[in-house]
Amino acid sequence: MDGPLVIQRPMRWDNPFSTEMTDEDVDRIMTLEPFCNMDESSFPPSMSLRDIVRNDMRIRNYRHGDIVVRRGDYGNSAFMVLSGSVRVVINPDLPDALLGRQTEKKRGVFGALKQLWANPDMPEVRDVARLKGGGAETGQRVRDGETHTFLQDVPSIMKDYHTEPLREGTIFGEIAALGRTPRTLSLFADGDTELLEIRWQGIRDIRRRDEAFRNHIDKLYRERSLIHHLRALPLFQHLDDETIQSVADATVFETYGEFEWHTSFKKLAELTGAERLRHEPVIAGEGEYVDGLFLIRTGFARVSRHVNHGDPTISFLGRGEVYGLEELVHNWKNDDQIPYQNSLRGLGNVDVLRVPTKIVEDIVLPNLPPNLLPAPIVLDKPEADSIQSVTQEGSGLDTGLLEFLVENRIINGRATMLINTDRCVRCDDCVRACAATHNNNPRFARHGRRYGNVMIANACMHCTDPVCMIGCPTGAIHRSSLQGQVVINDSACIGCATCANSCPYDNIRMVAVRDENGDFVLDEANAPIMKSTKCDLCVDQMGGPSCERACPHDALRRVNMSDLGPIAEWLNQS
Amino acid sequence: MNLKLQRFDYRSSPYERPNQEWVCGRLAEGKPCLVGPGGNGVCRAQSECRPLMKDGRWICTRSDAAGGKCSQGPAPDGSCCNPIPKCSPKPSIRRQRGMLSRYVVAVVVGLLLVLAGGMTGEAVFSPGPLSAAHSELGGCASCHTVSGKGMVAWAHSMFTGGSETSDIQNCLGCHENRGGNPHNQTSAFLAAASEDAAARGGEGGGPLMTRVSAVMGLSVPEADGGGVACRTCHQEHGGHQNDITKMSNSECQACHTTKFNAIGDGHPEFGAYPYLRRTRIAFDHQAHIGKYFVDPNNADKAPGTCRTCHVPDTQGKLMLFAGFDTGCASCHAPFIADKPVEILKLPGMDVDSLIDMEADTGEYPAYAEGEEFQAIGDALMRSDEGYAAARAYIEEEDLDLFDLADIDEDGQKHIENLIWAYKTLIYDILTQGPEAIQERLSAASDADLNQKQVADLMAGLHIDAVSILQQRWFPNLFEEMEAHLDGTAQPMPEDEGEEYELPDGMLEEADWSEGGGWYVEYFTLNYKLTGHGDKFMRDWLRFAVVTNQDEELGASLMDAIGTPKSPGGCVGCHSVDKTDGPGEVNWKSRQPNPSAVGFTDFFHAKHFALIGDKGCSTCHELNPEADYTAGFTDFDNSTFTSNFSPLSQKVCADCHTESVAGNDCTQCHNYHVGEFPPAAVDTKLTAK
């Protein structure tokens, strides 16, 4: 296969969003705003609007009080009210307990010490009373094989919280779905409600083809997120409101890649380097004219340089990182204009923001404090052609290791457990420490993919892009309010294994829970009650992850992949 | 072919739980069940599922993780068709290790308890065998008071240390006189000794560790009851061969205020050592060797080497003097008995004047010729008040007894008393015997003499000798004394008695006593010395120096018999030490005392093989400048000048280095100073 990927019919449609979408349903939707106003001819035959509706949308029924989305949830779909009404909670926010979240609290010294004797003897012991009782203010009901969490007392919620109704035809959740960002508000059904759920690929494709929709989405994004996004970057922090608004106005949204990275990377990893390269769309090519500063909005991108017949990785970029600044600064300062020195390629689907060169040169750079300027580019480095030097340049890591981390998307990790097997004496102190801090249960497995002496243990990496959180029916898996650790609320977990199956790294494990006597707790069907479990980075413990602290030989570290320097330093120490 | 044993997905690989104490007994076979043992190590496995009755049928509920629904399905009675065979759970690796630790502790403690309770208890608790000398001591309680009182007492003692004092007493039970202050000396002595050592200029701060302890500011620990505890220096349980008396130089220096490194390296100068007092026998080496021995007249008598006179004692420690017979007699023996000792000699008197005065004296020989008083006679009479007053008068008036013409009545009375004193003395001796002498000497010396002492002083004086004396001097003594005692005045008869003449042919008395002994010659009672070592002289000198408590008497006696010019000239060589309290006549040179331990030991004999041509003079070099004899003009043995030059430390230090002859303090010095008689054995006399 040469050139960009030509898709006759999106492969995702092999697995439609819902198998229950009937022609009547599609017809009905096609009559509704905004779909009825769209120009069907702007959609290619291989991807007609109807097909998008059929394959990327589904109709879901909610009863009174059912929670639709929770603030902080990650979701990859947007909703439209078909009938009934949805209430959005404006303020104050619904408490964590109502959202199915656990309220983490750091243990005190006694609370920590108590684990010495209070931990049960048996694995996975739970308080059965709590297991069966559930929260008092929310309940769970299963409908059509789906579990819904509902608010028990809607009138009092309406009274205590400021809520606004969303009427039929309102679309919500599209920004979070496209940007893979947490939901900003919680919504629940007010009376029996019918919602149309659109998965993000559908939204994206419609946006791409329909100008009105695109304008609508982009306007929303510009209004709600872009300024915040830019403000978060050091490069733009010195700009005043007016200036940054002008930068935002000029910023271009771009999307590269077809597949969600987490569903495709395992297959890609089996390909050869050159084949894989073809699946990585070029965002900014080496040697191309420098037409802007790229900001990664979602997904991952690889920075590489062509050497001999390959493209060794220099570094990778994740959400919030920029590309092209060095070249821009060089061209701004010097007369000789250089092109991009490296290639930026999308690893799976990547959303980027491009700030055009002129805006950067005219507005951003003149105001930039000198300390934020990158080190000047050294052209014609004599060793530039060595593959080793190319990778060393970016990270200080071994070439193979860096490629390994990228290929396996370990780069997603914010607290990846690395084990240096050259130091590890296999004493399992890490596992025991983990068990001691988690009611006698280890929350990771001391095995995993290995490159040389670096083992990526099967422990939750607390990803930048936590795909495990997509689709949790109860919101049990969520980011902790403490430091953004990905945690699972055990009592809200219904054991559906969605997260465990979603995790591309095998880092979530299902366990059969037991009562105080050590007997498995069974449901009505005599099947053991399962819970989804994983590392919580010792979110409630004093002193941080106990595994790392327990390692006697400094063989285990929890590392943030967005900063490779300390990793290289750690791995290279004698 | 790339076989992978370990899969990572959650279905294939559940959590490994090394934290559990027990593992499935079937793990060793490679087929552990999914249930796992209970916390108590009991197998909990029953069956792979619990079938559920649904629509009147039992259906399998085996979970997907365990393999999903089984093909057979449940048995008709509702039981699972896949019972899990029971196993015996095995302890986990951690638990095995923990159990082993507990076993080891249990074995160690158990073994201790068993052995402690049994016969070998003390041997087990003993931190090692005792040194050979102590090895026959009984159990721990022989030394340790706390022993045998049980663990509670031990624990108590841990905090009170209460047994130290009694433990020390246990040591002293055998090792008498060794406790208390350092060196068994008084604090005052120790202070003075420290000052003395400091004055002799020790320097260097001591061995390295001594300096370290100085930096640490440590002072020597004091025992509970004061002084130094035995175990401060002597530590037992070091095994049979262990020398528990061994002390390092730094340990010795712990107490000493003048700290130095070793002999020859900061050690204080020797000072007078080894000449710490004048020699007991006054022998002027310089004069003898330099003058007399080289005199050709003496050539045949002079000794050739030091060895002639000086021999080591049996320990090889002291050099003893070979004695008078070997060392002195050849020259000095002939002159010792030259002169007799005049014991009593009637003073010559102006008898005519006494007759003129009609003095109450009874008869008195006109031919008496004594011009002075004899010390021993004087000693016998000085308790007589009349005599004492008369003597005082004569001395005061500087009276010439041969010219009494002008004396007044008072003087006459004194002369009368003087004459009666002599008569009373002789009368008393003849009538009362030795008791009279005992009484008189006791009174004069203010000492209570016993019969033996008197007998020694009389030196075999026979009554006949006194009787002869009486008959010659005062023929009518008995009559006169009777009358005198009655108070009847007896004027001196006018006819002077005949001068006594020896019968022709009779030996002169002096000639008879040529070999020594008593004799009367005219108006003198003499004692002729028997030669060197004469007992009479020894006894009288001892009486004068030791027994006598009256200073005046002592002086008078010493004047007569205690000068080099006195008969026998004993004191010329045998120095007399007398400062405070009883003195001593040094009849012998320094003698070894096996029980005595001094601060310093020097074993002469050990060094003989090492000294070269210079021999003894390697260390003992004559000092021609020294006025040796000047040291013997008084009775104080500490004021003296040695014949020899001061001993240089270098002489010792040349060989006594750490690597050659050794420089341990204890090679020369002793800690326990004093008299330590060897342990006596009390064996009752029994016969079979």
Next chain:
Amino acid sequence: MTLTRKHIGRFGIAFLAAVAIYFLHGGMQAALWEPAFVTGWILLGGMLVLTLLNTRKKLPFLPLAKVRNWVKLHVYLGWFVVGTFLIHLDFNVPNGWIETTMAVLFVIVALSGVLGAFLSKSLPPRLTRRGEEVIFERIPIFMTQLREAADDLAVYSVEQTTSTSIADFYAERLRDWFTRPRDYFEHIMELGGRRFALKQEFDSMERYLNDTEKEVLGELRALAEKKSDLDYHYALQKTLKGWLFIHIPATYGLLALAVVHVILVHAFAGMSL
């Protein structure tokens, strides 16, 4: 394992501390104090701190310094304690039963500690270099899997080739070897003799086989190599755990005796605490 300036520096500090104890000991001795009480308590205190590593490991939930720093402390304090031990004994061999037992236990603990440190540094890289990383406790499971796979392969070979050569070869030469961990010393000492012998046996066997059989034999060879790798991991991981079976029990035995020793010396020396 390379000695860096950091290692030498830390060892130097431990050494200097021991030298300080030596002078403390000598200084006290020179002042006629009994230094054994002081060095003894320092020794006991040192040993307790060393033992605290274990306690620290049991309290992973408390924010006490990281275990890796405890281990560093353990190693260098260990050297210090060895020095203090020699000074406490005045460089002599003790006499009493308890003291001798303690000294023997101490030597066992110290030597096993040094051995453990050496093993902990030298074995992990070897584990990295050979075979698949496996969890020690799962080795019996994998071993059984391999044996069953080999059994199946032997049966399969008879079915496929109508010859029993491979099955016979397996039954005679390999079956027993597959049943449990083997060649412990060979692997620990990195001798490689068994590997070579296996290769030779397979090579000479291959000579007499046709292509189908060769394929089966190839699979069997792969299983055997996997088994050998597993043995290797078993041997090395077992050793990594094994030395602690000496180090830790001996430590507790030593501490138990130390308590008795402390009571005895204080009670019998008439020296109060």
